[in-house]
Amino acid sequence: MERRVSLITLGVTDLQRAREFYRRLGWQGQETEETVFIQAGALGLVLWSRAKLALDAGVPDERVPDGGPPGFGGMVLAHNVRSPAEVDEVMATARTAGATITCPAATTFYGGYAGYFADPDGHLWEIAHNPGFPLAPDGSITIPDFGPE
Amino acid sequence: MERRVSLITLGVTDLQRAREFYRRLGWQGQETEETVFIQAGALGLVLWSRAKLALDAGVPDERVPDGGPPGFGGMVLAHNVRSPAEVDEVMATARTAGATITCPAATTFYGGYAGYFADPDGHLWEIAHNPGFPLAPDGSITIPDFGPE
Numbered sequence: 001m002e003r004r005v006s007l008i009t010l011g012v013t014d015l016q017r018a019r020e021f022y023r024r025l026g027w028q029g030q031e032t033e034e035t036v037f038i039q040a041g042a043l044g045l046v047l048w049s050r051a052k053l054a055l056d057a058g059v060p061d062e063r064v065p066d067g068g069p070p071g072f073g074g075m076v077l078a079h080n081v082r083s084p085a086e087v088d089e090v091m092a093t094a095r096t097a098g099a100t101i102t103c104p105a106a107t108t109f110y111g112g113y114a115g116y117f118a119d120p121d122g123h124l125w126e127i128a129h130n131p132g133f134p135l136a137p138d139g140s141i142t143i144p145d146f147g148p149e
Numbered sequence: 150m151e152r153r154v155s156l157i158t159l160g161v162t163d164l165q166r167a168r169e170f171y172r173r174l175g176w177q178g179q180e181t182e183e184t185v186f187i188q189a190g191a192l193g194l195v196l197w198s199r200a201k202l203a204l205d206a207g208v209p210d211e212r213v214p215d216g217g218p219p220g221f222g223g224m225v226l227a228h229n230v231r232s233p234a235e236v237d238e239v240m241a242t243a244r245t246a247g248a249t250i251t252c253p254a255a256t257t258f259y260g261g262y263a264g265y266f267a268d269p270d271g272h273l274w275e276i277a278h279n280p281g282f283p284l285a286p287d288g289s290i291t292i293p294d295f296g297p298e
Contacts (some may be wrong), residue, residue: 001174003189005157008226012270021269024246025150040152041288042191050270073222075272077157097173120170121161121199123224139190 001090004139005043006128007078011050011061018047032146042140044133050074057116057124058103071122078126080133080141084113090127091115099125150239153288154192155277156227160199160210167196181295191289193282199223206265206273207252220271227275229282229290233262239276240264248274 012018019029019036027045029038036047054061054072061072081087087105094117095101102124105115114128134142161167168178168185176194178187185196203210203221210221230236236254243266244250251273254264263277283291 001176003176003187003194005189005192005194008154008157010268010270010272014269017269021247025242027150027152038152040154043154045152045154073224074270075222075224093174098170119159120163120166121159121223123159 001079001093002139004079005077006080006133006135006139006141007044007046007126009046009048009053009076009078009126011053011072011074011076012047013050015047015049022047030143030146037143037146039143042138044141044143056103057126059116059118059124073123076116076124076126078128080128080130080135082129082135084129087113087115087127087129091117094125094127150228150242151288153228154226155229155282155284155288155290156193156195156275158195158197158202158225158227158275160202160221160223160225161196162199164196164198171196179292179295186292186295188292191287193290193292195227205252206275208265208267208273222272225265225273225275227277229277229279229284231278231284233278236262236264236276236278240266243274243276 015034027038029036038045051061053076057076059072091105099117101117103116105113108114112128112130114126116124116126118124132144164183176187178185187194200210202225206225208221240254248266248268250266252265254262257263261277261279263275265273265275267273281293
């Protein structure tokens with residue numbers, strides 16, 4: 001697994017409120033299918049429904065009482081790779097390393113192939129092959145043109 | 150505020166367990182002062198005590214019952230800038246944009262100057278000037294040499 005973060009997805013409860021907040025910070029993004037993608041250097045910051053993000057990651061969007069397991073933190077790191085086979089390789093490496101597979105790799109609604117795992121503290125990683133999001137040789141990702149920012 | 154993420158800090162409950170997990174993924178890091186820094190392209194992934202991270206960010210490390218506010222998600226994004234004055238500028242911009250200032254900017258234990266804010270969904274950002282972590286002209290950050298990985 002290369003040392004790269006491709007996307008940071010923030011789960012939000014009101015997409016337009018979040019979009020407007022980041023716009024005021026100077027972080028304009030493109031919206032498509034109720035998702036906002038913001039190019040930030042070599043990676044992308046993504047704003048997406050918190051409930052959908054939890055569902056996609058295969059974890060309950062629950063907050064448990066103090067002292068319990070951490071629950072869904074509302075943020076997911078994505079590591080994009082160059083082929084479906086590479087997704088399987090990284091998922092296998094993570095399982096061997098002690099990750100909890102929260103969602104086995106499968107074809108995604110956007111025509112890619114991705115799976116999710118949780119690290120020992122419950123932090124979620126999505127390992128994804130997304131043909132629509134090109135990766136440069138150095139691993140940096142470019143958000144495609146979805147329309148005006 | 151430039152569109153850059155400098156550090157992603159994962160709050161962990163057992164630093165050595167987390168360090169070993171990421172090492173098995175191929176993400177070796179350097180440990181200094183009970184913190185692990187892993188260079189990942191233009192940014193750094195950081196492993197640090199979840200309790201200390203919450204304390205540093207000025208938020209309670211609590212999990213509230215379902216239906217309550219999201220609580221501490223256990224992950225913090227850092228945006229490093231080139232001067233203390235720029236920290237103040239970004240914090241002011243964030244406040245105007247509707248952020249909740251969870252920890253006003255102040256001198257830090259590592260000799261820098263930093264503050265934290267929460268976005269409308271509670272996602273935490275640290276705005277930091279850290280003279281020990283050089284920023285390249287393109288904003289990428291380089292973890293200094295703390296010793297062997």
